[in-house]
Amino acid sequence: MAVLAQAAEVAARQGLGALTIGDLAARTHLSKSGLFAHFQSKEVLQLDVLAYARDRFVDEVIRPATRAPRGEARVRALFEHWAVVGRQGHAECLFVSAAAEFDDQPGPVRDQLVRDHRDFIDSIAQMFRTGIAEGEFRPDADPEQFAFELHGIMLGYFHAHRLLQDPRAGERTRRAFETVLADYRIAPPPAEPDSAESPAPAVAAARS
Amino acid sequence: MAVLAQAAEVAARQGLGALTIGDLAARTHLSKSGLFAHFQSKEVLQLDVLAYARDRFVDEVIRPATRAPRGEARVRALFEHWAVVGRQGHAECLFVSAAAEFDDQPGPVRDQLVRDHRDFIDSIAQMFRTGIAEGEFRPDADPEQFAFELHGIMLGYFHAHRLLQDPRAGERTRRAFETVLADYRIAPPPAEPDSAESPAPAVAAARS
DNA sequence: GCCCGGTACGAACGATCGTGCTGTAATGGA
DNA sequence: TCCATTACAGCACGATCGTTCGTACCGGGC
Numbered sequence: 001m002a003v004l005a006q007a008a009e010v011a012a013r014q015g016l017g018a019l020t021i022g023d024l025a026a027r028t029h030l031s032k033s034g035l036f037a038h039f040q041s042k043e044v045l046q047l048d049v050l051a052y053a054r055d056r057f058v059d060e061v062i063r064p065a066t067r068a069p070r071g072e073a074r075v076r077a078l079f080e081h082w083a084v085v086g087r088q089g090h091a092e093c094l095f096v097s098a099a100a101e102f103d104d105q106p107g108p109v110r111d112q113l114v115r116d117h118r119d120f121i122d123s124i125a126q127m128f129r130t131g132i133a134e135g136e137f138r139p140d141a142d143p144e145q146f147a148f149e150l151h152g153i154m155l156g157y158f159h160a161h162r163l164l165q166d167p168r169a170g171e172r173t174r175r176a177f178e179t180v181l182a183d184y185r186i187a188p189p190p191a192e193p194d195s196a197e198s199p200a201p202a203v204a205a206a207r208s
Numbered sequence: 209m210a211v212l213a214q215a216a217e218v219a220a221r222q223g224l225g226a227l228t229i230g231d232l233a234a235r236t237h238l239s240k241s242g243l244f245a246h247f248q249s250k251e252v253l254q255l256d257v258l259a260y261a262r263d264r265f266v267d268e269v270i271r272p273a274t275r276a277p278r279g280e281a282r283v284r285a286l287f288e289h290w291a292v293v294g295r296q297g298h299a300e301c302l303f304v305s306a307a308a309e310f311d312d313q314p315g316p317v318r319d320q321l322v323r324d325h326r327d328f329i330d331s332i333a334q335m336f337r338t339g340i341a342e343g344e345f346r347p348d349a350d351p352e353q354f355a356f357e358l359h360g361i362m363l364g365y366f367h368a369h370r371l372l373q374d375p376r377a378g379e380r381t382r383r384a385f386e387t388v389l390a391d392y393r394i395a396p397p398p399a400e401p402d403s404a405e406s407p408a409p410a411v412a413a414a415r416s
Numbered sequence: 417g418c419c420c421g422g423t424a425c426g427a428a429c430g431a432t433c434g435t436g437c438t439g440t441a442a443t444g445g446a
Numbered sequence: 447t448c449c450a451t452t453a454c455a456g457c458a459c460g461a462t463c464g465t466t467c468g469t470a471c472c473g474g475g476c
Contacts, residue, residue, distance in 0.1 A: 012312075013312040013313070014225075014309075014312070014313060015223065015225065015308070015309050017222075017223065017225070017226055018225055018309075020432080020433070020434090021433080021434065021435090022432065022433070022434090023432095030453095030454075030455090031454070031455050031456070032434090032435095032455095033435085033436085033437090033454080033455070033456075033457085034453070034454040034455060034456095035454090036434080036435070036436090037452095037453070037454070038453085041434080041435080042433095042434060042435090089312070093308075093311070093312075096308050097308035097309060097311075099308075099367060099371045100223070100301075100304050100305035100307075100308040100309070101222075101223050101226075101305060101308070101309065102371075103301070103305075103367075103370040103371040104220075104221040104222070104297070104301075104370065105221070105222060110371075113371065114371060114372060117371065117372060118372065121372075144380075145380055145383060145384070148364055148368065148380045148381075148384065149361070149364070149384045149387075151364050151367070152360040152361045152362075152363055152364025152365070152367075152384065153357070153360045153364075154360075155360055155363035155364055155367060156356055156357070156359050156360025156363055157360070159307060159311075159359070159360075159363060160356065162311040162312065163307045163310075163311040163318075163321065163322060163325065164322060164325060164326065164329075172352075172353055172356045173356075175353060176353070176356065176357045176360065179357075179388075179391060180387075183387060183391070228462085228463070228464090229463080229464065229465090230462070230463070230464090231462095238424075238425095239424070239425050239426070240426095240464090240465095241424080241425065241426075241427090241465085241466085241467090242423070242424040242425060242426095243424090244464080244465070244466090245422090245423070245424070245425095246423090249464080249465085250463095250464060250465090
């Protein structure tokens with residue numbers, strides 16, 4: 001539905017709570033009551049927008065990633081698609097702002113938000129798990145810990161990119177991602193013995 | 209002003225945009241016009257709330273941290289105080305939700321938000337810099353990169369703690385923090401030579 | 417004494433909020 | 447061709463939004 005696309009765009013910009021029926025009706029060239037007839041209430045509208053954004057996110061981030069080869073390549077694909085979606089200010093910002101908005105007001109919207117997010121975190125952890133099974137990640141690593149850290153990096157990215165408009169946000173994000181990945185990867189390039197003052201070139205390159 | 213404390217609490221819960229003058233007047237047992245007289249407009253109210261929250265944050269997080277010894281101890285103190293404030297749902301959530309809310313709507317509130325946040329990031333970077341000067345952190349490290357990564361971790365913490373109510377959020381956050389710190393610390397405990405299959409115990413301990 | 421700036425009030429404003437009810441033009445299967 | 451369904455518009459409702467106005471009370475300086 002084209003209405004939901006418009007609604008999602010507005011909600012991503014102003015927040016789910018600031019999404020107003022009258023404003024949305026004007027944007028879609030519909031009457032307020034005509035638009036309202038499609039949803040029984042504003043809450044249903046918010047839930048529909050959330051579902052729409054989730055479908056978009058699955059289509060543009062998760063599914064493309066699962067088409068990449070299992071293991072680190074898949075995790076990298078997830079990262080890349082995720083960053084692209086966030087950069088364009090699409091669905092992702094909706095989830096970030098909605099999460100901050102509804103983190104303290106109970107109700108169906110919050111519940112759905114929690115479910116969606118838990119599912120996504122589980123997807124990340126699962127992709128990481130296949131990386132362990134493929135022998136690319138350390139077998140003693142905690143997949144949910146990796147999901148937590150990756151998610152934090154992306155939150156920082158959206159923050160720096162959208163609010164601060166830091167032109168180096170992308171570069172910083174990628175560097176943090178590579179560092180985390182390097183920490184979890186199996187068989188890191190062995191450092192030269194006792195090179196505390198002059199760190200291993202591979203590590204230094206990953207950090208500069 | 210007690211009114212601002214109430215306003216900050218509401219804004220932290222519902223967001224700065226959902227902070228309404230009538231609602232705030234009822235909470236403070238004032239008439240709407242009587243309360244409105246103190247601020248010339250809602251925008252000024254939002255800015256005042258922001259300034260109030262910033263002062264609280266400086267008092268409860270930044271200043272206590274600067275009283276800790278220079279170097280890693282100070283960075284750790286910052287982390288601890290930051291986590292405590294975020295856990296109690298005080299000022300920090302206001303900044304997180306406000307950032308997500310105003311990241312796409314220009315105006316004085318957004319500008320102030322950006323200034324405050326840049327200042328805070330700079331504070332983190334500066335604390336890290338003293339750690340370099342003290343010889344505790346790698347001299348080739350990028351302080352702003354560290355600030356970015358720490359900030360991302362905390363964003364992930366607030367998200368997991370407040371929205372998902374993950375009981376393991378604190379533990380995950382601390383682990384991520386220790387990992388990042390270990391990456392930036394100088395003179396990591398030297399790994400046994402050629403221990404690719406069995407990683408160094410110190411690293412494994414930091415991750416489990 | 418008087419005046420004055422601050423602080424608070426009640427009432428009201430136009431606008432917009434979410435939400436109903438009613439009417440109607442279009443549509444598609446029987 | 448008829449009829450049920452759908453998709454919309456029009457209008458109106460009570461509530462609440464931010465804001466303004468006029469008006470008190472109350473303190474201290476002239």
